[in-house]
Amino acid sequence: MPSWESFTLAEQTLLRRAMSDSWLAGTVQAYGVNLRWAGADGAPPPRSYTEYEQRALVPLLAAVATDLVDRGLLTIHDSAGAVSSGSDASVGGSRLRAILATADNWVWSPRRPSEIQLSAPRTVHERWFDDAYPTADNTGLPRWDELSLDQRRVLVCAAEASGMLTGPFGVLDGPPAELDARRRLDWIDRQLAPLAPFVRDGLIEVRRYPDPSSDGFTVIAVGRLRDTLADPALWSDDLDWGIGVGCVFTYAGLAVWRGAWSSAWNARLTFE
Numbered sequence: 001m002p003s004w005e006s007f008t009l010a011e012q013t014l015l016r017r018a019m020s021d022s023w024l025a026g027t028v029q030a031y032g033v034n035l036r037w038a039g040a041d042g043a044p045p046p047r048s049y050t051e052y053e054q055r056a057l058v059p060l061l062a063a064v065a066t067d068l069v070d071r072g073l074l075t076i077h078d079s080a081g082a083v084s085s086g087s088d089a090s091v092g093g094s095r096l097r098a099i100l101a102t103a104d105n106w107v108w109s110p111r112r113p114s115e116i117q118l119s120a121p122r123t124v125h126e127r128w129f130d131d132a133y134p135t136a137d138n139t140g141l142p143r144w145d146e147l148s149l150d151q152r153r154v155l156v157c158a159a160e161a162s163g164m165l166t167g168p169f170g171v172l173d174g175p176p177a178e179l180d181a182r183r184r185l186d187w188i189d190r191q192l193a194p195l196a197p198f199v200r201d202g203l204i205e206v207r208r209y210p211d212p213s214s215d216g217f218t219v220i221a222v223g224r225l226r227d228t229l230a231d232p233a234l235w236s237d238d239l240d241w242g243i244g245v246g247c248v249f250t251y252a253g254l255a256v257w258r259g260a261w262s263s264a265w266n267a268r269l270t271f272e
Contacts, residue, residue: 135136
């Protein structure tokens with residue numbers, strides 16, 4: 001079997017998502033992130049792909065997905081078909097080609113239910129899961145008990161699917177409305193203290209999500225965090241879930257999380 005490093009970034013993207021039983025929708029965005037984190041040629045700037053850019057990449061990724069299916073490394077499931085037929089509803093042949101050729105199946109939208117799911121055979125998990133999601137050496141890292149409460153909150157935020165830092169669903173406390181501009185920045189500096197080192201070390205990526213009807217985002221560099229979080233609009237209690245500033249682990253950060261802290265968190269599921 002080939003090594004993980006011998007797969008292209010497009011193949012790695014699809015296999016990672018298949019090993020996590022992810023939806024096909026959103027895969028193009030994940031490919032863009034993979035390119036960017038790898039520093040690859042053709043990577044998008046520090047933002048998500050536009051819908052136009054996503055649709056333009058569908059033929060490339062559809063061809064890669066078809067090849068992986070043909071090699072027995074990837075399975076495509078139609079959950080709508082599973083409901084109607086009562087079967088597993090894995091697809092192949094002309095139905096597979098039609099699904100993969102349809103750009104709507106690859107682009108996430110709240111107006112369309114996600115029905116096409118990726119999965120991988122057990123042999124793929126056994127051979128490549130630890131390469132796709134490695135565990136970093138925790139030598140020299142603080143133990144979970146040695147982290148501050150605020151550091152733990154930030155790490156769990158990055159580990160969870162919601163991952164919001166600001167707004168009514170965020171883990172950071174917004175500045176009180178009565179603060180003047182200088183004291184507001186002082187407040188924000190205190191909120192950033194547990195987060196900024198993880199961003200600076202490339203373990204966490206911070207993103208601003210402006211629109212709940214899209215999976216679009218812009219990446220906030222560590223040097224822009226203070227000015228970005230000074231925007232009062234980010235702290236409104238009226239914001240819908242998914243609007244505002246959130247965070248995710250990079251692959252390097254996920255490896256550190258898995259190697260150093262995830263087991264302690266999973267054993268307790270409490271910050272105290």
